[in-house]
Amino acid sequence: MMIEINKLTKKYRISRNNIVDAVNNLSFDIESGEVVTIIGPSGSGKSTLLNVLGGLDRDYDGEVKVDNKEIREYNSVYYRRNIVGTIFQQFYLIPALSVEENIALPFIFNTKISKKQSKRKVEELLEKVGLQDRRTHKPKELSGGQAQRVAIARALIADPKILLADEPTGNLDSKTGEEIMNLLLNLNKEVGTTLMIVTHDTELISDSQKIIHLKDGRLDKSKMK
Amino acid sequence: MITYSLNLVFRSKLRTFLTSLGITIAVILLSLIIFGMNGFKDVITGEFTSRFKPTEIVVSTTGFNFISPPSSDESEVKEPVRMTTEVIEEIRMLEGVKSIDPIVLVNGMQIKIKGETGVFSPSFIIGTDLAGDSSMFMGFEGDRNILNDGEAFVSEDIANFFNINNQDIIGKTVVFEASSGGLLGSQTKEQIGKSYEFEIIGVVDSGADRTDSVISIKEASEILAVTGGFDNGEEFLSLAGYDQLLLEANSEDDLESIKNFITDNYGLQTFSSEDVLEFLNLITAGITFVLIFFGLVSAFVASIGIINTMVMSIYEQTREIGINKAIGASNLQIMGIFLIQSGVIGLLGGILGMSIVFAVTTIADPFIVELLKEQGFNTEKYFTFDPITVIGIVIGCIVVGILAGIYPAIKAARLDPVKALRFE
Numbered sequence A: 001m002m003i004e005i006n007k008l009t010k011k012y013r014i015s016r017n018n019i020v021d022a023v024n025n026l027s028f029d030i031e032s033g034e035v036v037t038i039i040g041p042s043g044s045g046k047s048t049l050l051n052v053l054g055g056l057d058r059d060y061d062g063e064v065k066v067d068n069k070e071i072r073e074y075n076s077v078y079y080r081r082n083i084v085g086t087i088f089q090q091f092y093l094i095p096a097l098s099v100e101e102n103i104a105l106p107f108i109f110n111t112k113i114s115k116k117q118s119k120r121k122v123e124e125l126l127e128k129v130g131l132q133d134r135r136t137h138k139p140k141e142l143s144g145g146q147a148q149r150v151a152i153a154r155a156l157i158a159d160p161k162i163l164l165a166d167e168p169t170g171n172l173d174s175k176t177g178e179e180i181m182n183l184l185l186n187l188n189k190e191v192g193t194t195l196m197i198v199t200h201d202t203e204l205i206s207d208s209q210k211i212i213h214l215k216d217g218r219l220d221k222s223k224m225k
Numbered sequence B: 001m002i003t004y005s006l007n008l009v010f011r012s013k014l015r016t017f018l019t020s021l022g023i024t025i026a027v028i029l030l031s032l033i034i035f036g037m038n039g040f041k042d043v044i045t046g047e048f049t050s051r052f053k054p055t056e057i058v059v060s061t062t063g064f065n066f067i068s069p070p071s072s073d074e075s076e077v078k079e080p081v082r083m084t085t086e087v088i089e090e091i092r093m094l095e096g097v098k099s100i101d102p103i104v105l106v107n108g109m110q111i112k113i114k115g116e117t118g119v120f121s122p123s124f125i126i127g128t129d130l131a132g133d134s135s136m137f138m139g140f141e142g143d144r145n146i147l148n149d150g151e152a153f154v155s156e157d158i159a160n161f162f163n164i165n166n167q168d169i170i171g172k173t174v175v176f177e178a179s180s181g182g183l184l185g186s187q188t189k190e191q192i193g194k195s196y197e198f199e200i201i202g203v204v205d206s207g208a209d210r211t212d213s214v215i216s217i218k219e220a221s222e223i224l225a226v227t228g229g230f231d232n233g234e235e236f237l238s239l240a241g242y243d244q245l246l247l248e249a250n251s252e253d254d255l256e257s258i259k260n261f262i263t264d265n266y267g268l269q270t271f272s273s274e275d276v277l278e279f280l281n282l283i284t285a286g287i288t289f290v291l292i293f294f295g296l297v298s299a300f301v302a303s304i305g306i307i308n309t310m311v312m313s314i315y316e317q318t319r320e321i322g323i324n325k326a327i328g329a330s331n332l333q334i335m336g337i338f339l340i341q342s343g344v345i346g347l348l349g350g351i352l353g354m355s356i357v358f359a360v361t362t363i364a365d366p367f368i369v370e371l372l373k374e375q376g377f378n379t380e381k382y383f384t385f386d387p388i389t390v391i392g393i394v395i396g397c398i399v400v401g402i403l404a405g406i407y408p409a410i411k412a413a414r415l416d417p418v419k420a421l422r423f424e
Helices: A046-053 A076-083 A099-108 A115-129 A144-156 A174-191 B002-009 B013-051 B085-092 B156-161 B217-228 B233-239 B252-266 B273-326 B331-374 B387-413 B417-422
Strands: A003-015 A018-030 A035-039 A061-066 A084-087 A162-166 A194-199 A210-215 B056-060 B097-106 B109-113 B125-128 B138-142 B151-155 B173-178 B195-205 B213-215 B244-249 B269-272
Touching: A003 A046, A018 A046, A018 A061, A018 A210, A035 A046, A046 A061, A046 A162, A046 A194, A076 A084, A084 A144, A099 A115, A099 A144, A115 A144, A144 A162, A144 A174, A162 A174, A174 A194, B002 B273, B002 B331, B013 B273, B013 B331, B013 B387, B056 B252, B085 B097, B085 B233, B085 B244, B085 B252, B097 B217, B125 B217, B151 B156, B156 B195, B195 B213, B195 B217, B217 B233, B244 B252, B252 B269, B269 B273, B273 B331, B273 B387, B273 B417, B331 B387
Parallel strands: A035 A194, A035 A210, A084 A162, A162 A194, B125 B213, B151 B195
Antiparallel strands: A003 A018, A003 A061, B056 B244, B056 B269, B097 B125, B097 B244, B109 B173, B138 B195, B151 B213, B173 B195
């Protein structure tokens, strides 16, 4: 079992007397290499779940285990650097860096990776996402689809075990969105990375092995696949 | 990470430049203080050491209070004796004394050159039997360096004042008359209407102590005898005594004991090259300390500018900080990115400041040297760039930049990645 979520609860204090349960008593498992879609309306707890799984939010109740180890027991930097890769809806590329520099960014912070290794990995990923001819371009010179490809390559550079995609097609037209989804699914098949996609687009869920419906921070079991 | 940080700091080139200007101003201020004071000290030290040997002591009845402040303890102050011929002979017999050259000062005289127009006043005339080419006088020009009766040396300043070149003034007659007043001028009944004529046999560099003319002790004492109402020069010297003594010891080891003996037994004031150099070091260190304080205040103000810029850049880079944290940057690495940026701002300010200082001092140096030469200082260069000081200042700028970056860096490192990613 790759990911085991047991009674995950996350509360937010909005004001002194107003505490909101973003995620409430959530439990489910994900197998290694699975493609999982998390679907739900706005405010259902999708992003909170991704923040917890991405190692960005460690202040929660319950248990979230990755490879039989509670996330909070991992060194947070090690976890974000080696276990998980995240793709954001707004791509979040660094505007001043070129395509290849953006892809290599995680390795800037990983002193164990040599420049040579970094360069080789960037080449490999540029080929996978089909951006060899855009390597020196800046993010503003790219289309939305190309920018998301860069973000995917950046998320994959450290060969993470889990790839989290937060609305990866949210800012793209349907054709480009489909291309990006196909790319993600192909990478999943090729590399065997566990892929968790957060979306509200029901058309994207057909290829998922597991669909998790969230509503008000809880599992909507009536719609579970 | 360094390349990435440089990329961030040069993203806003104008802002980086303007922020580093604060450091630049502090560097200009501090460098000019440090190099200016070093130059000042070198010029004064050079002037003094070229005129006085390390084994020489100047002895005077009047105190060199600027070098050795008088003691506040009344019991320690001994009334100085007059430096009469008798006292001088006693000092000459002291162990370790190699030679003594007494000096008298003739004040209140104005100088004319016979056949030339113009009056040079106020003047500094000394009576001594020192040779014209002794270390006390520099740049001696003349056929003979020992003064006989009726002969004088004049300074280069006097020659320049009367528009005569050094060689042409030799052979002319210099005339001393009681000054008609003004600064350092004095009138005595006995001197009114009197004038003293001497043949000029040599020219000396006037130096920073402004010696305008030199005559023999015998003739100087005769003039002073008239001024003071003494029967003759001999009586003047035996009763009023000399003004200064230039004493040469056998070795530097003898200096302290000779100085102590003269001070303790005769109440006379003494100073050697070492005293002057110590005094100069004290004065320049004091002035430098005060000026550096102002320089540091400007560095502090500059560092506030850096803090402001870096805090602003946190707001601009909040989302980037979030992204970096999400992809595995540690808090220390986030801090490092900001510290590199602030350090680079400091470095740029330092390099720019030092470049401006170098350019300004290179242009100003010949003018300052010319001005000093006009005042009698013999120097070829005022500002001397010591590479270690230059490197020290630039490193100091980097340190100021890094120190100023600590607070913003900690603030950046503590950002919650979730909030940072949501930041609009």
